[in-house]
Amino acid sequence: MIYRLGEFSLDTGRTELSGPHGPVALEPKAYDLLLLLVERRDRLVTREEAIEAVWGGRFISDAAVSTVLKSLRKALGDDGAAQRFIRTMRGRGFRFVADVSNQPAAGRPRIAEESGAATEARQGGSRPCLAILPFRHVGPSGGSGIVADAVPADLIAGLSRLRWLQVLAQETTFRLRGTKSPQSSTLALGATYALSGTIEHVARKIVTSIELSDLRSGAVVWAEQFHGSLEDIHQTRADIASAVLAALEIQIPLNEALRARSCPTEQLDAWAAYHLGLQHIFRFTEADNAIATGYFERATRLDPNFASAFAALSFTSYQSAAMRWTQDRPLAVAQAQAHAERSLDLDPLDPFANLAEGRLFLLLDRPEDGRPWLDRSVQLSPSYAKGYYSRGFAAMLAGRTADCLADMDHAIALSPLDPMLCAMQACKAVALLAAGCPDEAVVWANRGARAPHAHIAMLMIAVAVCQRAGDSSGARAWQAVLRTRYPGASLQRFFTVLPFTDATLRTLLGDALREAGTPE
Known part of the structure; x- marks a missing residue:
């Protein structure tokens, strides 16, 4: 792609900035920063977003960022006073303000000296492909031998429902049984990951060891061991399949x-950009939400038919509207709706697309209207922990306490290391308080609020639950944390983030927050 920037042109194919007199010398970081600002010129780029994209999230001093920015401005014939190309919003970030037009770059052969990392990323950046190999049986059969084939078959059936993951068919991978190097064979078939395992029969017990490896690097990505009983072999199979499915989604x-x-950045393909965005979407900060949005926008530009990326954009728009990270909330709601509908149009069987559509109704204060979509998300993928969480979250807002507890327990059991675990714990605390279990509610509220990325709603839930349960010292402690992190916290903001439609629960939490000193 060639971007026209006034008298300059930025050629992403050649990684080159040219001016009226030919190529302009530009250090790599300055080039990366320029490309980032040009690609995201429709909005402000925060300092944190720039550091994440250009420096890989490493700790970088303000002076280092300023040095690169000064170098870039100098290359463009700009400076901090004129700011013809790049405008600095003090304390907020940067924005590219010059006019930009773009055209496809002329085709050219790939440079032979291209870096190995870039080539590897380009080759491996497409949708991940998983080969699930037949498990190896160890020891006497005694009824457990069948599990060595049954568990991989269960996993193939379950993981095939994930729209972001390609899974090789059982008829293909099971032909590799007994070969000397099945991993090498699956790599030749286009797989990027292999899941292998052993089933060991010890007395009346079954020990299943499973390993996920990255075939491109040879590294073990994840490994786990499961213990079950021969007397309940079918339940053992189900438990293993459920745990593995949830683990692989993370x-x-x-x-x-x-x-x-x-x-x-300029060499990221759609899938690579999507997966980078996923690492920021659940951190619950305005800066991370903006970074995630940028990655998802890139993914949809590179692949306009990428359903999951549009669902992710709906999610970030939802966050902006719910958390009041935008001055134009109606626009954010409209974007959440448009992206969710686009995702469903592209792939109505994508669990994430159905989740995004179901969550949309929470912004419209109609949580029950989104229920069919949330039901469908977990029907399509029965091990989709975030689907159970989202459905339980909607149930909490509507005052369906038992349904909320059931879904939160299931989500936590499926994905105990989930990035949204703190949100699951906070929702469970509210449901327990509503169910008349205040002491247990305090335990779960504290767990949710202690998470490093707990946001305003989780902290305010901890304040309310502790206050209502009679733990005044706990309420004061969380109130102090809340005032430090969110000085503008209020009841109005709480009920914007958590739009309860159940009047009883809304009154219960509102009164508790007032008693704890939360302003209206």
């Missing part, structure tokens, strides 16, 4: 994001 995207970080 481990593979995390590994893909780690690989993508080694690739320059």
